[in-house]
Amino acid sequence: MILAINASRARSGGARAHLIGIISELRPELFGFSEVHVWSYQVLLDELPNEPWLIKHTHHFLEKSLIFQINWEIFHLKHELTHVNFDILLNVDGGSFARVSPSVSMSRDMLSYEEGEIDRYPLFSYQRLRLMALKYVQNSTFKKSVGVIFLTKHAAKEIQKSCGPLKHIAHISHGVSKNFFPKRQETSTSISKNMITKCIYVSPIWPFKHQWNVVEALHSLRLKGFAVELLLVGAGDARGFRKFNHAISKFDPDGEFVKYQPAVPHEQLPALIQRSDLFVFASSCENMPNTVLEGMASGLPIACSNRGPMKEVLADGGVYFDPEDVVDIADTLEQLIVDKKLQIKCVAESQKLIKNYSWSRCADETLSFLSETYNRYIQKN
Numbered sequence: 001m002i003l004a005i006n007a008s009r010a011r012s013g014g015a016r017a018h019l020i021g022i023i024s025e026l027r028p029e030l031f032g033f034s035e036v037h038v039w040s041y042q043v044l045l046d047e048l049p050n051e052p053w054l055i056k057h058t059h060h061f062l063e064k065s066l067i068f069q070i071n072w073e074i075f076h077l078k079h080e081l082t083h084v085n086f087d088i089l090l091n092v093d094g095g096s097f098a099r100v101s102p103s104v105s106m107s108r109d110m111l112s113y114e115e116g117e118i119d120r121y122p123l124f125s126y127q128r129l130r131l132m133a134l135k136y137v138q139n140s141t142f143k144k145s146v147g148v149i150f151l152t153k154h155a156a157k158e159i160q161k162s163c164g165p166l167k168h169i170a171h172i173s174h175g176v177s178k179n180f181f182p183k184r185q186e187t188s189t190s191i192s193k194n195m196i197t198k199c200i201y202v203s204p205i206w207p208f209k210h211q212w213n214v215v216e217a218l219h220s221l222r223l224k225g226f227a228v229e230l231l232l233v234g235a236g237d238a239r240g241f242r243k244f245n246h247a248i249s250k251f252d253p254d255g256e257f258v259k260y261q262p263a264v265p266h267e268q269l270p271a272l273i274q275r276s277d278l279f280v281f282a283s284s285c286e287n288m289p290n291t292v293l294e295g296m297a298s299g300l301p302i303a304c305s306n307r308g309p310m311k312e313v314l315a316d317g318g319v320y321f322d323p324e325d326v327v328d329i330a331d332t333l334e335q336l337i338v339d340k341k342l343q344i345k346c347v348a349e350s351q352k353l354i355k356n357y358s359w360s361r362c363a364d365e366t367l368s369f370l371s372e373t374y375n376r377y378i379q380k381n
Helices: 013-025 042-047 066-075 077-084 126-144 153-163 211-223 238-251 266-274 290-298 310-314 326-338 340-356 359-380
Strands: 002-006 035-039 054-057 088-091 103-106 147-150 169-171 197-202 228-233 258-261 278-281 302-305 319-321
Touching (some): 013 035, 013 042, 013 266, 013 290, 035 077, 088 359, 147 359, 153 169, 197 211, 197 266, 211 238, 211 326, 228 266, 278 290, 290 302, 290 310, 302 310, 310 340, 319 326, 326 340
Parallel strands (some): 002 035, 002 088, 103 147, 197 228, 278 302, 302 319
């Protein structure tokens, strides 16, 4: 069999990490694939390993704006697939405009589906209209695909409430890079009220990420005598930054405990996390919380949002709070900081769980599902 992968719009950090992760661990011959063809933009292709079975393709439209990328999917991809005599196509983004069969599509977006999240954007704003259009495109893509890969059971459940029951699905979670595992063996569970506790929150500053609530919660802990500091890492949008800047001007105008660092290259994140003491994640909407996986691998105690698939992924490996309740965030952080036994328990549990999130497992499960789906398609046609 010949596998084709449409990664033309794999632009997010999670999508890039996923493609690099599975291609690096792919064993196509074990699942009946002789060639794997990948279409993407050149920067991403350059990050993929060079293998005799891997053929990389690009097009000048993929280096341009979204309208050109969509044009390529609609008018060029099918011809290129026919040229390489493909057997099955994997769309690594659910919002694909490619109408090719047989194809398997991946679900990555939840913002269009999670109840109440779209309401964070003004009624006629570009962001809201984009999310509404994306939901329509994704539902159409999923219905026309012969198989759909969901990253979590939560995503599968919520999305099928919108697009309807899908006949052939798989739950295949992401992996985590080995770079996030600390070189030292011991885990970081030495925080206490009387020590400086360096908290880190890695995520874009978007309306559903709630960094401003974390800032206010830490401010309240400092008023109670806790020596807490916060490093925020990630880019953002104008709406998110307005809330963030307002919180900074109100709770830390002199820059005493909040440090902000824009988005950094993914390979630099492990070092930043390892210099921290406590991992915080306050998002209210995720399809697959890759950042939580990185926190689990790091061996830090984790205080996490109780929304979406977070408990499905982290289970008993962290403590949870309502990301929109500042008091709850502060109380949860306080509990984790003062309770040494809780720190040890959470870290030990997260270290057990993270073993299930390897890229080799993700690659094998993905190829197994693609092979099975292709055989089902052939038998029916």
